[in-house]
Each structure stands twice: as C-alpha cells, then as structure tokens.
Amino acid sequence: xxxxxxxxxxxxxxxxxxERVTAKVKTSxxxxxxxxxxxxxxFHEILEKRKTLPVWxxxxxxxxxxxxxxxxxxxxxxxxxxxxxxxxxxxxxVELESCDRTKKYMVGCTQPRRMAAMSVSRRVxxxxxxxxxxxxxxxxRFEDVSSTKTVLKYLTDGMLLREAMTDPLLExxxxxxxxxxxxxxxxxxxxxxxxxxxxxxxxxLKLVVMSATLExxxxxxxxxxxxxxxxxxxxxxxxxxxxxxxxxxxLEAAIRTVVQIHLSEPPGDILVFLTGEEEIEDACRxxxxxxxxxxxxPVGPVKVIPLYSTLPPAxxxxxxxxxxxxxxxxxxxxxxxxxxxxxxxxxxxIDGIVYVIDPGFAKQKLYNxxxxxxxxxxxxxxxASANQRSGRAGRTQPGKCFRLYTETSYNDLEPQTRPExxxxxLTNTFLTLKKLGIDDLVHFDFMDPPAPETLMRxxxxxxxxxxxxxxxxxxxxGEIMSEFPLDPQMAKMLVxxxxxxxxxxxxxxxxxxxxxxxxxxxxxxxKAADEAKARFGHIDGDHxxxxxxxxxxxxxxxxxxxxxxxxxxxxxxxxxxNVRQQLARIMARLNLKLVSxxxxxxxxxxxxxxxxxxxxxxxxxxxxxxxxxxxxVKDNQVVHLHPSNCLDxxxxxxxxxxxxxxxxxxxxxxxxxxxxxxxxxxPHYYDLENFPSCEDSEAxxxxxxxxRKREKDKVESKxxx
DNA sequence: GAGCACTGC
Numbered sequence: 001x002x003x004x005x006x007x008x009x010x011x012x013x014x015x016x017x018x019e020r021v022t023a024k025v026k027t028s029x030x031x032x033x034x035x036x037x038x039x040x041x042x043f044h045e046i047l048e049k050r051k052t053l054p055v056w057x058x059x060x061x062x063x064x065x066x067x068x069x070x071x072x073x074x075x076x077x078x079x080x081x082x083x084x085x086x087x088x089x090x091x092x093x094v095e096l097e098s099c100d101r102t103k104k105y106m107v108g109c110t111q112p113r114r115m116a117a118m119s120v121s122r123r124v125x126x127x128x129x130x131x132x133x134x135x136x137x138x139x140x141r142f143e144d145v146s147s148t149k150t151v152l153k154y155l156t157d158g159m160l161l162r163e164a165m166t167d168p169l170l171e172x173x174x175x176x177x178x179x180x181x182x183x184x185x186x187x188x189x190x191x192x193x194x195x196x197x198x199x200x201x202x203x204x205l206k207l208v209v210m211s212a213t214l215e216x217x218x219x220x221x222x223x224x225x226x227x228x229x230x231x232x233x234x235x236x237x238x239x240x241x242x243x244x245x246x247x248x249x250x251l252e253a254a255i256r257t258v259v260q261i262h263l264s265e266p267p268g269d270i271l272v273f274l275t276g277e278e279e280i281e282d283a284c285r286x287x288x289x290x291x292x293x294x295x296x297x298p299v300g301p302v303k304v305i306p307l308y309s310t311l312p313p314a315x316x317x318x319x320x321x322x323x324x325x326x327x328x329x330x331x332x333x334x335x336x337x338x339x340x341x342x343x344x345x346x347x348x349x350i351d352g353i354v355y356v357i358d359p360g361f362a363k364q365k366l367y368n369x370x371x372x373x374x375x376x377x378x379x380x381x382x383x384a385s386a387n388q389r390s391g392r393a394g395r396t397q398p399g400k401c402f403r404l405y406t407e408t409s410y411n412d413l414e415p416q417t418r419p420e421x422x423x424x425x426l427t428n429t430f431l432t433l434k435k436l437g438i439d440d441l442v443h444f445d446f447m448d449p450p451a452p453e454t455l456m457r458x459x460x461x462x463x464x465x466x467x468x469x470x471x472x473x474x475x476x477x478g479e480i481m482s483e484f485p486l487d488p489q490m491a492k493m494l495v496x497x498x499x500x501x502x503x504x505x506x507x508x509x510x511x512x513x514x515x516x517x518x519x520x521x522x523x524x525x526x527k528a529a530d531e532a533k534a535r536f537g538h539i540d541g542d543h544x545x546x547x548x549x550x551x552x553x554x555x556x557x558x559x560x561x562x563x564x565x566x567x568x569x570x571x572x573x574x575x576x577x578n579v580r581q582q583l584a585r586i587m588a589r590l591n592l593k594l595v596s597x598x599x600x601x602x603x604x605x606x607x608x609x610x611x612x613x614x615x616x617x618x619x620x621x622x623x624x625x626x627x628x629x630x631x632x633v634k635d636n637q638v639v640h641l642h643p644s645n646c647l648d649x650x651x652x653x654x655x656x657x658x659x660x661x662x663x664x665x666x667x668x669x670x671x672x673x674x675x676x677x678x679x680x681x682x683p684h685y686y687d688l689e690n691f692p693s694c695e696d697s698e699a700x701x702x703x704x705x706x707x708r709k710r711e712k713d714k715v716e717s718k719x720x721x
Numbered sequence: 722g723a724g725c726a727c728t729g730c
Contacts, residue, residue, distance in 0.1 A: 158728085277725055277726095309727065341726055342727060362726060485730035644722090662723075663723075
C-alpha cells in the first residue's frame with residue numbers, strides 16, 4: 001500500500017462509520033461506498049449493536065498492527081465478534097484496487113464448516129447493507145455465491161486449498177484470514193504451511209490468524225513471532241462439579257444426573273454430551289421412560305431431543321424449540337433436554353442451555369499407519385474440549401457443568417485434542433500438496449509434523465497408484481488424479497475407467513461411495529428394510545448393489561413413495577447425484593470419455609469390477625479356507641465381512657472400500673474379484689519377490705502358483721512358436 | 722449378524 005494508492009481512495013467506510021460522524025447523521029442520505037446506494041433504515045441500528053461487541057474496543061489497535069505487520073495473530077473467545085467484525089475492519093483499511101487499477105483484490109476469510117461460511121457471510125452482508133453474492137459472498141463446495149464485485153468472501157478452508165491449486169500465489173487476495181485456527185483441521189494445517197511460503201513470495205499479501213485463546217504461543221512461534229492481540233470474550237461464569245469417584249457406567253451416570261437436575265435445580269435447559277447415534281437414541285428412550293415412571297411426584301414436563309449429524313435437518317431444528325410449558329398453571333416448569341454428540345461442542349450453538357453434563361468421552365478418528373487403518377474410537381476428550389463443553393452452559397446466563405469424572409482425571413487429560421493431521425491417513429493430503437508444487441514433503445513446514453511412518457505410507461501408496469514416480473515426482477496421472485475431490489484410490493479408478501469401458505458406471509459408484517449410507521434401517525422395521533435392500537442386491541458385491549440403487553433412483557426419483565417403500569434415504573441419493581455431476585464436469589474438462597459397456601454384454605459388470613480393482617488393489621482380502629476367516633493381503637489382518645454385505649457366499653478374493661474397527665475388524669462394502677485380475681492389474685503391488693513373508697497366508701501361495709503357471713504358459717507358447 | 726464423532730473438496 002503506497003501513499004500513491006492511499007490518495008486515490010475517495011471514501012473510506014472507516015470515516016463514515018466513525019462514531020462522531022454517524023451521531024450527527026439522522027437520515028440515511030449517506031451513500032454506502034461499497035455499492036453506491038443510500039444506506040437502508042436498518043443499517044445504523046445494526047451498526048450501533050455492532051459497536052457494543054468487545055472487538056470494537058480494539059479496532060484502532062488492530063488496524064495499526066495490521067498496517068505494521070504482514071502476519072497477525074488474534075485470539076478471542078466466543079462472543080468477541082471477531083468472525084463478523086475483523087474482516088470488515090480489514091476491508092476499511094486496505095486498498096483493494098491495484099495502483100494501475102487493472103486488478104481488484106479480495107479479502108478472504110476461511111471457516112472449517114460450510115454452514116458457518118454461509119451464515120456468517122449472510123450476516124456480514126446485512127451489516128454492510130449489501131446483497132449477498134455481490135460485495136460480500138461465500139464459496140463452498142457446490143455453491144459459489146460470489147461475483148466480480150465481491151470484495152469480502154467467506155469460504156471453507158478446503159475450498160481455499162482447492163483455489164490454491166489453480167492460483168498458487170493466491171493472487172486474488174490481498175488479505176487472508178484463517179478463522180477458527182485452533183480447531184486445527186487438516187485443511188487449515190496445510191494452509192498454514194502453504195501461506196508461510198506464499199507470504200515470502202508476496203510482500204503485499206497479509207495474513208490474519210484468528211483462534212480461541214489456546215496455544216497462542218505455539219502459533220506465535222510458528223509464525224516467527226507475529227504480534228498477538230487478545231480480545232475478551234463474553235461468557236457468563238459456569239460452576240464446575242466433579243464426581244468424587246470415577247463412574248463405571250457413564251451412560252447410566254448421565255441419565256441419573258439429568259433426573260437429579262430436573263428434580264432439584266432451577267429452570268434452564270440441559271445439554272448432555274454422548275458419543276454416537278445409538279448411544280444417544282438409547283439415552284433418549286431411557287430418560288423419557290424415567291420421567292414416565294415418577295408416579296405422583298410433581299415433575300415438570302420434559303422434551304428430550306437427540307442431536308447428531310446424520311439426523312435430517314428438520315429433526316436438528318428441534319433443538320431450537322422452547323422448553324415445554326408447565327402442565328398446569330403454576331405447576332413445576334418444563335425443561336428441554338438435548339442429548340448430543342460433539343456436534344454441539346463446535347458446530348451448533350443452542351441458546352438457553354444452563355446445565356451441561358459431560359461424561360468426558362468422544363469418538364475420535366485415529367490412524368494406524370502400520371496396518372493402514374483409519375478408525376473411530378471412543379476416547380477421553382482433552383482439557384480444551386472439556387472447557388469448550390462447559391462453556392456451552394454460560395451463553396445466556398450463569399450455568400453449571402457436571403463432569404462425570406474426578407478432578408484428578410481432569411488434570412490428567414491431554415491439554416489439547418491432537419490435530420487432525422496427526423490422526424489421519426495423509427495420502428490424499430500429499431497428493432494435494434504435490435499438485436500445489438511442494439517438492440519436498442518430508443521437510444514441509446508443518447506446525448505439527450505427522451509421524452514419519454504415516455508420511456512414508458502416504459508416499460508409498462501414491463507411488464503404487466502411479467501418482468508419484470520412484471523419485472517422488474508427480475506424474476501426469478497424478479496430476480489428473482489430483483483434480484478430483486476424492487481419495488486417491490477412487491480418483492485412480494475413475495481416471496482409468498474409460499480404459500475399462502465403464503466410466504459412466506464408475507462415476508455413479510464413486511458418487512454413491514462419497515455420500516452417507518443411503519440405506520435406512522429403522523429399529524421398528526428392520527426386517528422390512530433388509531428385504532427392501534436385498535431387492536437391490538447384486539451377488540457379486542456391494543459396489544454393484546450401490547450402482548443398482550443409483551439406477552433405480554434415476555428411474556423413480558419423481559416418485560416420493562419410492563423412497564419410503566424401498567427404505568432409501570432421499571437426501572443421500574440427491575447428494576450423490578450432485579457429486580456425480582461435479583465429477584462428470586471434471587471428467588469432461590480433462591477429456592476423459594464417458595463410456596459404457598453394453599448392459600447385455602457379459603462383460604458389463606466384469607469391466608466395472610476390474611476398473612474398481614485398478615484403484616483399490618491395495619485393499620484386497622483373501623478367504624483363508626483352513627482358518628475360516630479373511631486375511632488382508634500384505635497387512636495380514638484377520639477381518640470379517642461386515643454383516644451389511646449383500647454377497648450370498650464367501651468369495652475367495654474380495655476388495656473392500658472400508659476397514660471398520662468396532663467389536664471386531666470388519667471390511668465394509670466389498671466386491672468379489674478374481675485372482676487373475678489381481679495379477680494382471682497390479683503386478684507391481686503383488687510383486688511376490690518383495691512380499692513380506694507370512695508363512696500362514698494361503699493368499700500368497702495361491703498367487704505364487706498363479707505366477708508360476710503364467711511363467712510356464714509363457715515359456716510353452718514361446719517354444720511352440 | 723452390526724452400527725454412523727465431526728468436517729471438507
């Protein structure tokens with residue numbers, strides 16, 4: 001920002017909204033500098049409210065720091081107003097037009113969640129008195145509500161990462177704000193490292209990192225001593241209660257606590273944190289039953305509401321309904337009781353919660369690079385997470401949090417939840433980074449470097465898939481694969497599918513695998529649901545069953561009763577259709593042909609299965625006849641077909657989409673393949689000379705025999721010639 | 722014969 005540029009600026013919004021000026025202005029004759037229209041009636045009202053937010057007290061301090069530094073860290077807790085106000089402060093202070101007026105820049109603000117990006121941008125558009133999608137917009141997958149006029153864009157962190165793939169220096173932006181940085185999503189962590197590089201090459205770009213108060217020093221250390229600003233939050237005090245003894249059964253303890261609160265505490269709604277759908281539905285039933293058995297005791301009415309992500313949005317809306325009124329006038333007050341997963345910890349805020357019950361557990365993703373398995377495990381939460389949960393009780397008035405563990409246990413918790421990058425398979429992330437031009441992934445500047453074994457696994461898998469060559473360089477194939485918003489295995493099967501003459505079908509399968517399970521199985525109609533599913537079943541595998549469902553959906557999607565009668569989830573299928581369209585557009589852009597084998601040909605399904613194997617050859621399991629179980633090839637894990645499978649027998653060879661670790665080790669979504677295909681399609685992976693020796697594996701014996709037979713045939717055919 | 726924390730492209 002040179003002084004040259006500064007002088008050219010005609011009106012600064014900052015001057016307009018200055019208190020002294022607005023105080024004098026009673027009418028709305030002032031022109032909104034962003035769109036040249038007079039301000040509407042509501043503008044000044046909203047402005048007055050904005051000024052009461054804590055972050056406004058530090059506006060000048062912030063703008064001064066922004067002017068003097070390239071990188072800035074801002075920490076502030078819930079209620080500080082940083083997400084809505086800081087981007088507007090930035091807009092007022094920076095010059096968005098290049099000196100020669102040939103270029104216009106934007107301010108970008110990332111959010112970890114789509115919903116947040118959407119709702120915050122709507123709010124800010126209203127505050128700035130402009131139409132959403134014009135000067136203020138948002139960009140999330142499937143929805144770009146921005147235009148050439150846009151100067152402030154909210155977008156998901158993943159979306160900014162995608163943008164970087166075509167705009168490596170992020171040249172459309174003047175300032176980038178990474179919000180909710182403490183959540184340490186995979187995308188935010190990658191953006192950290194990437195932006196550090198970009199800032200070196202673009203002295204005119206500025207970065208603001210916004211986070212909750214946690215680990216501020218760590219952020220500062222990583223961003224080489226960038227100045228740190230603190231903004232106070234706005235929370236009411238919350239009293240914390242611990243149990244004297246550890247609880248053996250946290251579900252039972254949680255239910256007991258709910259009952260106690262309702263019987264003895266003043267009015268106020270209750271929020272209970274549990275770990276998953278089944279547990280939550282179970283708890284809801286038990287709580288409702290408890291209050292139904294109170295006999296003649298005077299108990300206020302309760303509304304028990306489950307909350308988890310796979311619940312339809314209409315059901316999720318129920319958490320915003322008020323508590324029920326007393327049954328009789330002057331009788332005991334009613335209470336709303338929300339039983340939720342972690343979704344209520346960060347993603348959804350429920351006002352009116354006064355009591356929080358925290359058993360101290362959550363399902364968390366874990367990755368074991370040794371056996372290449374990602375799994376969800378119920379594990380103790382971190383201190384930061386426990387504090388976030390208790391804070392949910394103090395949003396509207398002072399509250400209480402009941403921790404169902406001892407104070408000693410609390411002190412033993414990890415201070416922070418480990419960042420996602422330490423708990424994930426990084427194959428996909430590494431493909432993205434390669435595409436972004438990062439040559440040396442091993443020395444990439446991660447805030448928390450992933451385990452070396454995870455790193456090696458990712459490089460190895462990309463090499464087997466042909467996305468990286470032996471020197472670790474991105475191949476042409478890898479470049480094409482990286483264009484798809486899919487895991488590399490899936491991207492690979494899609495990219496090679498035209499060679500197998502079935503890209504139309506692989507597109508559909510990919511879309512179906514990318515959305516939540518489409519089969520509905522209500523507790524009261526499990527048998528009927530299973531029968532309905534069986535009607536779509538294909539004996540050669542679950543992937544083909546998914547294809548059947550998709551085809552049936554395309555034929556029946558006008559008929560609302562079809563979904564109901566067949567126990568399929570309308571939302572999941574609609575979303576699959578959406579994904580499929582996006583993937584098809586990418587295929588077209590890359591000149592990958594959309595082709596199908598004739599449906600009546602005996603090769604129709606064979607081609608599809610072969611194409612899928614070309615992506616998933618690293619996820620093959622073999623039926624060990626003498627042992628009576630499946631063994632994953634190479635990793636040698638004893639696994640079981642997930643009971644949801646639709647095969648009518650136990651095929652000798654299968655490939656699987658997912659390894660699920662629950663009560664046992666399951667492989668879910670499996671399709672039957674033939675050993676000859678394995679040898680034909682992935683000889684480089686099934687290179688038996690370099691196989692880890694596993695004496696017991698029948699799979700290796702079978703493959704070895706097959707290879708020997710091939711050698712013999714080759715020699716014989718040669719000698720015949 | 723079992724389950725689906727939460728995000729995101």
